[in-house]
Amino acid sequence: MTLQLYDSLRRSVVPVEPLTPGQLGLYVCGPTVYGPIHVGNARPFVLAMTLARHLRRTGWQVRVVSNLTDINDKIYTAAVAEGIESEALAARESARYIADTTRLGLGRPDLEPKVTDSLPVIIAMIEQLIAAGHAYAADGDVYFSVADFPSYGTLSGQKIDEMQPEEITSKKSAPLDFALWKATKPGEDAAWESPWGLGRPGWHIECSAMAMTALGEEIDIHGGGIDLKFPHHENERAQSEALTGRTFSRIWLHNGMLRFGGDKMSKSLGNIDRLADALDREGPETLLSLFARAQYRSSVDYSPDSLEDARRSNDRLREALRRAARTSGGALAAGGGPLAEAAAEVDSRFCAALDDDFATPEALAALFDLVRQMNAAIDVGDADPADVAQARSVLIECLYVLGLDGLAATTEGPPADALALLQERENARLERNFERADALRDELLALGWIVQDLPGGPELAPA
RNA sequence: GGCGACGUGGCCGAGAGGCUAGGCAGCGGCCUGCAAAGCCGUCUACACCAGUUCGAUUCUGGUCGUCGCCUCCA
Secondary structure, rough: OOOEEEEEOOOEEEEEEOOOOEEEEEEOOOOOOOOOHHHHHHHHHHHHHHHHHHHHHHEEEEEEEEEEEEOOOHHHHHHHHHOOOOHHHHHHHHHHHHHHHHOOOOOOOOEEEHHHHHHOHHHHHHHHHHOOOOEEEOOOOEEEHHHHHOOOOOOOOOOHHHHHOOOOOOOOOOOOOOEEEEEOOOOOOOEEOOOOOOEEEEEOOHHHHHHHHHOOOEEEEEEEEHHHHHHHHHHHHHHHHHHOOOEEEEEEEEEEOOEEEEEEEEOOOOOOOEEHHHHHHHHHHHHHHHHOOOOOOEEEOHHHHHHHHHHHHHHHHHHHHHHHHHHOOOOOOOOOOHHHHHHHHHHHHHHHHHHOOOOOOHHHHHHHHHHHHHHHHHHOOOHHHHHHHHOOOHHHHHHHOOOOHHOOOOOOOOOHHHHHHHHHHHHHHHHHOHHHHHHHHHHHHHEEEEEEEOOOOOEEEEO
16 A cells, blocks of 8 residues: 545645655644644644654655744743743743654654755745745835735635735735734834845745755655645745745645534634643543544544543553453464454555545554454453564554553552552452452452452452 | 534444445353353444435435534644
8 A cells, every 4th residue: 555645735635655665754833932832733743653663664764844933923922921031931841842752752853954044045945935026125124025926825725816805004005915024013022134134034934944945845745634734834835935936845745623511722813721731630642542543634622521532532442451461461462363364454454544534544554453352352251462462562662653652651560558458359259248249349449459359350440 | 503423233333236344332142160252143323304226234315313624733
């Protein structure tokens, strides 16, 4: 099965044709660091990192680049509101973003460039755009001339003549033109020298600059939230292709939004749950499972119920892994048995599903199929420990792709006092003193252990 | 108003022109003193109306509805 992804520009699932065979460069629009990110902001990050894991596991060489936008109107505004330097605010929020997303346990992109480190490239690009006649300077600002780029609007499906732009309040000469460079304004405490005077880059040029610097003039995959399609990606595409005459991105990969209380989770609507808070409450696996339950292009309902569903399906995985670990003992994974064969089949279904536009729900379904088979084999009791170990290790490998391998974390065995209580309960049961036995079971539950009376005797499972 | 995506069973969520998705919840059974875990079985489906077809939930058209975007936005 060849890798296919949905390209927003072509509006269909297309085969991925890398610039260099076997290699893929992926650029994902990162956050503007003016405040803590919310759960929805994590989706493109999760998509990029998990997609990269799948690709690497299936033999691709992948380079993930994700920027931090540390120059922006909102940063100035937030800094003024706090009475601190905008640079300090951006630095603080950058660190916070890194810390929050690191907690997801998916590692870091290969490169995370900042706008403040990219000014020379940005300025050079703007100069070239002006020289080529695609942009014009106007009293300290520089604008991209949209009329000059014929295919403007094809990415987002917007028709130029049907757009209803706000009236011209700035120095641009056509309503749809967008800023490549903005002259500094009073109250802005960070500005850079440029041929057009002191100022700062516009919102879109930075991504073109950083993407091209890291991955070249043509990149394989450019990702981000669907809400960035217009104007951000439309503008990025216009200025980049006007500059190079080449396809900027071969595939535009857009993730759907998180719904929270019926609307898109959005800072401007105020219906947000901070990623850090969600991680505190739910832990990374629940959030990653919630994301994996939906295909990346679908919107996801973020609600107590959907989180509960995610938690429970993780419970099932965790329990299966625990039972398998218990059954396999210290056996080394070794192929050959029927369970190992089943696992291999599930693995290829898993990979095929992910190769097909990263269909995580289908991939997950394959995994649950393996879980069922593992449980059934363990129940029957004649499973070869090495076979179970093999299936378990395949399951963990697959879960790793989705960031869910933590579900296999070897929990500490029950402590001696819990085991003593379990023995006491067993004695009570043998004496048919069930009142006493049930009281001890409650006591164990309070200690965080659930009693399971399995055919082979009682066991303690973490609550 | 324009553009785009989508409407699947109690909830979430895949999918294919006729052949079991999966998870959670429910019900029945096995196991259990009971429970838990697990297994087996099982009920609620494809928004509506036409059309194409031997046959459509899957294709086409329309209707209704939902969501996103239309220069803050992951």
